[in-house]
Amino acid sequence: MQQPPHPIVAASPSSPTGSAPASVRRRTGRFAALVTALAAVAGLGTLASPGAHAADNPYERGPAPTNASIEAQRGPYAVSQTTVSSLAVTGFGGGTVYYPTSTSDGTFGAIAVSPGYTGTQSSISWLGPRLASQGFVVFTIDTLTTLDQPDSRGRQLLAALDYLTQRSAVRGRIDSARLGVMGHSMGGGGSLEAAKSRPSLQAAIPLTPWNTDKTWPEVTTPTLVVGADGDTIAPVATHAEPFYGSLPSSLDRAYLELNGATHFTPNSSNTTIAKYSVSWLKRFIDNDTRYEQFLCPLPQPSLTIEEYRGNCPHTS
Ligand code: 9J3
Ligand code: ZN
Numbered sequence: 001m002q003q004p005p006h007p008i009v010a011a012s013p014s015s016p017t018g019s020a021p022a023s024v025r026r027r028t029g030r031f032a033a034l035v036t037a038l039a040a041v042a043g044l045g046t047l048a049s050p051g052a053h054a055a056d057n058p059y060e061r062g063p064a065p066t067n068a069s070i071e072a073q074r075g076p077y078a079v080s081q082t083t084v085s086s087l088a089v090t091g092f093g094g095g096t097v098y099y100p101t102s103t104s105d106g107t108f109g110a111i112a113v114s115p116g117y118t119g120t121q122s123s124i125s126w127l128g129p130r131l132a133s134q135g136f137v138v139f140t141i142d143t144l145t146t147l148d149q150p151d152s153r154g155r156q157l158l159a160a161l162d163y164l165t166q167r168s169a170v171r172g173r174i175d176s177a178r179l180g181v182m183g184h185s186m187g188g189g190g191s192l193e194a195a196k197s198r199p200s201l202q203a204a205i206p207l208t209p210w211n212t213d214k215t216w217p218e219v220t221t222p223t224l225v226v227g228a229d230g231d232t233i234a235p236v237a238t239h240a241e242p243f244y245g246s247l248p249s250s251l252d253r254a255y256l257e258l259n260g261a262t263h264f265t266p267n268s269s270n271t272t273i274a275k276y277s278v279s280w281l282k283r284f285i286d287n288d289t290r291y292e293q294f295l296c297p298l299p300q301p302s303l304t305i306e307e308y309r310g311n312c313p314h315t316s
Helices: 020-042 050-056 067-071 127-132 150-166 186-197 240-246 271-285 289-294
Strands: 079-084 095-100 108-114 136-141 174-184 203-207 223-228 253-258 305-310
Touching: 067 271, 067 289, 079 127, 095 127, 108 127, 108 150, 108 186, 108 271, 127 136, 127 271, 136 150, 150 174, 150 186, 174 186, 174 271, 186 203, 186 223, 203 271, 223 240, 223 271, 240 253, 253 271, 271 289
Parallel strands: 108 136, 108 174, 174 203, 203 223, 223 253
Antiparallel strands: 079 095, 095 136, 253 305
């Protein structure tokens, strides 16, 4: 029997704004309604104003972002979590769902995250609360066996999303049309497999990905490939770079190469991975153009960025 979701992560003391977004959105909503009413009375078509912005995009969640907010250890939403036993599911190995505690902002997009070869969910668990606190339901999964290959990990990511949106205790909190995939190493290779086989996915982020398939022209999902300059297990020259380079040039795609990093950099909390992942997921799962400022113009090389390539998101 499935237990209801149980908040076991308290609102972080470092997130005093945990209840702010709802009140901000309520004010914004009322203001937008007032603007709409006034415009109707005045016979105006559209009235450009900051207050009308939220109404333009029904998927926008949370306050306007800043560089500090996307670099923060936690975003504006307090996060709860619930465990999914491997015995309760088929097609993947169970996992942990991290989700915004509040239901007052409506539904959220969702992301499944796969670990790499020999790894378990603990190897990518830092992404759970980090991304969920920005306004996503995040499912960090275990695979059926730790030795599963990328194609299997891709199928397992999709099985996990299907469970999450159709059967999980948090399914009512998710907008099932706004889904994404991430993964480390063979899990990153799996996220490319998942996107290739399910074009409805809205975002993919392979982290130091590994795959024997080097070419991904079939992918139509906006994809951010993250490589590490010091990766000797999935060297960027034979993995992340050709993966990125083989994505259609017409696709919203980007390549972030971490500086001073290894194959295992994505296995612990990393602000560069987090800030560009948050920006990518917000931009393409939430259609939130407020995050374009962090993706475009392209980030410049820095202490943490060896190289960044991409085509700035076209459709704003
Ligand atoms: O998931 C990974 O870390 C893939 C790298 C690897 O161990 O490949 C060797 C088969
Ligand atoms: Zn291929």
